[in-house]
Amino acid sequence: MSQASTELIRISGHPGTVPGAGLNREFQVCKLVDTTTCIGCKACEVACLEWNGYTFSETTFDNSYQTMPETAWNYWNLIKFNEHERADGSMMLLMRKDQCMHCEDPGCLAACPADAAIVQYANGIVDFQQANCIGCGYCMTGCPFNIPKFSPEARKVFKCTLCNDRVSVGLEPACIKACPTGCLHFGTKKEMKEMAQTRADQLRDVSGFADAGVYDPPGVSGTHVIYVLHDAKNPELYGGLPKDPHIPYSVRLWKGPLKWLGNLAMVGGLLGLAWHYMRFGPKKEEPIQPDNGNGRRP
Amino acid sequence: MQTSRRDFFKVAAVGGVAATIFGFDLKPAYAQLKELKIARAAETRSTCPYCAVGCGVLIYTIGDKAKNVTPQVIHVEGDPDHPTNRGTLCPKGSSLEQDMLNPRRLTKPQVRRPGATDWQDISWDQALDEIARWTKKTRDATFVEKDAKGLPANRCEGISFIGGCTDTNEFNYLVVKAMRSLGLVYLENQARV
């Protein structure tokens, strides 16, 4: 994509300006995951694997339908299962597709030290550029959703690309296309938000889920993957979806005040030493004086 | 195909590390988008072989169906035009690529002889000749023209044919035609169980 570099609105570890900063596109893309119509079929998992060219990895049965405990560097999309018993004793099988949330304010990108290893396109997609990735793993610390995963073989970090190879030519992501029940939907952020809200209202008014709602966490300025939950007050039930995700405070401290304090200290130190040299000059050795007995100089 | 692609990925990944170890990357290309892997691939319309929803699938193959290309599958996804599935596929349908590109596929006729503990290869010609011979021998030995009450039977009671779930209508019809002509009554199908 020739225009891709101009459409970058954020670049990790980048000194100076960003070519697309301030660029206003007509719309940003968004993936809507309606967990209330998810049937946990894992079509999205397979479609993701197939499209992205990853294949078999060893798994073991773990008293669950869940394929593996967490997403992996070569498994970007995982449905998390939770058998949940409601207060009235009725069962719920909560299923949530876990993948990169494509945060508006991405913690991975904030933490990344490598120039352009993580970029954010104007359409909202946060993309890892493995060619620039140095494999430091800071993105894994910066992400509040436990998404970026390190490949020991490639020594790079990988995650969902929101199929930007498909999106850039006008197709929908592979998982979206596959989803049999339409629990996954793709469109503009504005429309997905409206659609999610309509569904949440329906769940509240028709299906009796008083706490139904939309998950679009403000802590990361919203995400480009949003959820409809039966119980938006307890997102943790859905395979540990954080209640109030945000870039970790330590990452903010590290990339913010600490960095400026450190820079100041280092530059200040250098200047101070230079000043000292100019003010006091070098220490020179002196000829040995006879001992006057008190151990001090005469 | 599938193995080589995986290997290719490994090589690419290792090569990438090597390139960055030995090279300099002062000027990163800001963002390199992956090319769409099916951009100009040939597209064939088919039907998923699994359940009876009958989802339309698009099979993408190498080349553009030109004469000098032997097509091989590179990707399968749902047919967005199909009114039932509208492009969607379940986890089985989504993995159809690996159903075709599967190293476990049978690729040659084999025979297991009486008392043998393993398979041996056999030519198609010989296999078909032997099967035809068995069929005739068993039919002639077990054919019932009239039953105990003297009523017409015309049954071959020594051979059964069981048909599978993915056989096409036309194949099923040919089976009925051939097998009923041989007098088979033990004619059953996945449709029963």
Place this chain on the structure above:
Amino acid sequence: MTSDAVPRASAANHNEELIPRYTFGERANHWIGALSYTFALLTGLAFWSPYLYWLAAIVGGGPTARFLHPWFGLIFTVSLFWTFKEWRRDMEVDDGDRAWAKAMPYYIQNEDDKLPPVGRFNFGQKLFFWGIFCGVILLLLTGVALWYTEALPWSWRFVRYAAILIHASAALITIGLFLIHVYMSVFLEEGSFGSMVTGYVTRAWAWTFHRTWYEEIKGGSRSKQ
């Protein structure tokens, strides 16, 4: 420095005589440590700020820098632990150091003649050593966590959060100490740098800066250790 108001003593002919200060092992270890620290410093700085990311190019680019940084850190740690083993006694803080510490402003203002005599290492050097030592312990612990971030389970993510802060802070402390160390040994205190290269100092140098130590060893002269 005082002027030539006081004529050179009779021992003047000894002033330029060389006496051993650092063994070959100590010097080799120092320079292994110095190089590994410098490398870790440069690569670390590359990761510290986008404006210094170009530093990574010095070692062949970001991935290589990331790959080597922890290894050089480890080398430095090993080197430092060896130093610790060798110099632990020399680095013990004693009563004399307390007096020296009170007189530190004189040291800063190059009025060394107002300082109490010191042994092999002065209190400043001891501070430097222990500062680096503590810093490296922190760097090591947090560095391992950062090295294998992927091995830390998500439920232990607080370790990651702590590690990035502590690693950076500890690094900043060692950088401060490092700058002072390099400044003093290379620029400020003439003869220091040479001593770590050749292993020898002049008697005058020893007498000037480490008089107690000088008194202890003054019998010795340039000879193979």
Place this chain on the structure above:
Amino acid sequence: MTNGWVDIKNTDMMLIMGGNPAENHPCGFKWAMEAKRNRNAKIISVDPRFTRTSSTADLFVQIRAGTDIAFLGGLIRYAIENNRYAKEYLINYTNAAFIVKEGFKLPEDGLYSGFDSAAGTYDKTTWNYQEGEDLSGKTDAPASAAHAAPSAAAAPAPPPALPPNVAYDLTLQHPRCVFQLMKQQYSRYTPETVERITGIPKEQYLKAIDMFTSVRKDGDMKQVATIIYAVGWTQHTFGTQIIRTAAMIQLLLGNVGRAGGGVNALRGHSNIQGATDMAGLFDSMPGYLKVPTPTDADLASFLKRTTPTSSKPSPWGSWNYYSNTPAFFVSLLKALYGDAATKENGFGFDYLPRVDRDYSWTHIWEDMYNGKVKGMMAFGMNGVMIGPDTNKNINALKKADWLVVGEIYQDETSEFWRAPGITADEQKTINTTVYRLPCAGFAEKDGSMTNSARWVTWKYAAVPPPGQARLDQDIVAQIFLRVRDLYKKEGGKFPDPILNVSWAYADSAHPSLSQVAMELNGKALADLKDDKTGQVVVKAGQQLPGFALLKDDGTTMCGNWIYSGCWTEAGSQIQRRGTEDPSGMGVFPNWSWSWPANRRVLYNRASCNLDGKPWDPERKQVWWNEAAGKWAGNDVPDFKADSHPKDHLGPFIMNPEGVGRLFAPIGVLAEGPFPEHYEPIESPTKNLLHPEQSNNPLVKKFKSPYDKFGDPAEYTIVCTTYRLTEQYHYWTKNNPMNVQLIPEPFVEIPVELAEEKGIRGRDMIHVISARGKYTAKAFVTRRLRPMMIDGRKVYQIGLPIHQGYRGIQEDAERDARTPANLLTPAVTDPNAHTPESKGFLVKVEKA
């Protein structure tokens, strides 16, 4: 399916029972979700375990496996008692008003009238309508006795037939009218009884049936409910009767024929609908025509026996479409035997084998085990794994002379001789010759498949078969042609059908499937003339436009009458790709082609009231156009196009009655006109309705040493088997992607049972039935709960069926290599001959 996949979006209420569409038909299930999202439709999920379908349901009810008739019977009772049924529909479109013959007895003791306990069969004479006229209001009916008497007296001579004129009572008050009998039959199915049988607490049960019947509150016809099922109903020894109960409910509530309604069987495989249509089954001929039996002396007597005559209230009409059976069957014979089928030889009728008994699936293995069946050809069919009682099947194959397996992967059937437990020494004693032929995968062959909604869709080949693999049709053709050559050269037993069968494909060893599809559609063998005008409608040699033109005089040929219209002179209809849906109701009239005659919703005349106006004007399917004097619609009317509503022609045109059958008379079903609850052959309890007749009286058990049944005192746990959404039968265990999703076999067991047995999740356990032992890891879950059955705690466990002894994990010995069907019993439904695999008894042990 009476309706279709997309049509589900039009519904207001779904009862999903005996099926798990979210897992097994995910892409079809989207339309259920669409109904939920767009119409606020509700889903009631009734299942032995909480499935992923249940997770989307508005109400989940856990039922004991095999007690569905009790559940549904109670629903019928509730609907009648609470005036939640479609009265106009019921009277005019069903046989509710028909009067049943005197002497008919309901099964209060578990048996209908006419049971011969010695033979274990029914004399169905009394399962018939009474001949007569309108008896409305004449409850005391001496006339009926008069009518009943002669038919009872005439019993021995001809086999009982339906009377042409049926006595009826439109007030539904006559004590022997179908409605009253049905009411009486299900009056025993009170919520309390249902609770004791099914284990569903009464309050929950009432909530479920109240929710379902709420669509017909006070008889209001606007809303529509659908019933969706799959083999969870079929695979019982009373499977057909469960489905009939559902059909009765849908008739009672007036949901059949309507958009968003119907009785919808979700077939489990891509083309078993087509395989059934094509009659790859012992007991039918293509297009659901009957098979000849030894007692059919010739074609004429066969046609007389199999062609129904209409049976209805005299003022009503009945199209009785199967009255065209002679045209369908003769055209089929012309397709099968071509020029060798002449009027003189009964169109080759005698070439067909005569079917005298049950040759179905379980009998194949029984008879092979007994040394009768010597050879087997299995194409794409993993016989060892699929049927019940794997051990028996393996031991049967040991006794066969030869086996031909056409497959794309190494399967258990072709390797039965080295199944786990068979030593090398034992292998040397197995004398079966096995040929394993590499076939083509789905993407490598063209042809048409028929989905569950009866849409016949063509697919194209994308790639050539790998290596030496060949197309399945080529292999069968080549075997057949070689056999034919042998008979030509050497002669043999009755070679005529083999030599005379029409195999006139351009390349006989590689038959072109489009040519075969054209044969299925049929063509004119002589110029066909319009009966009235005498003008030629179709010229000799032309493709037929549809089955209406089929003739019984040998001037047409047609391989399958219901497929007539699929490949006409206008071209291939099954390759059409029109995406337009003008009505917005998911009809898609120009997408591929649906049998019969491109109708998408069957019996759609019933979507209108007597006057021909849609019950719900917002969901208009077909309607009577008075001006044009014709039925018109968004769908093709499944009806006689010019039949004025005043003619009162019945909408169920395939029945001789012209109406839907609440009561199934004489020949329709083996074990009774109304479904009755019977326990599975292996059940933890006696039948609480009639302990003396616990099981279906018509179920036969085999006598081989493998046909053992468990004592409920020892085998206390109810086990059910099923598929998972991640895997497809015994096929995807060869596909790494699917193996990754479900890497190992497991058994779902309730937490309470696990605690009792000291089993933790991931522990290896044995599941043992009287027939075999299955080993897998325990999946301890709260989605299965212990149930109270008549005051006693009963556990249910669930067993996915996918793994066997050949596959990625199996070959790496990462699992115990035990097929699930080691456990299941070889007992079948007496109507459909489908084996029981959904409810049987086991015990569980820690491994």
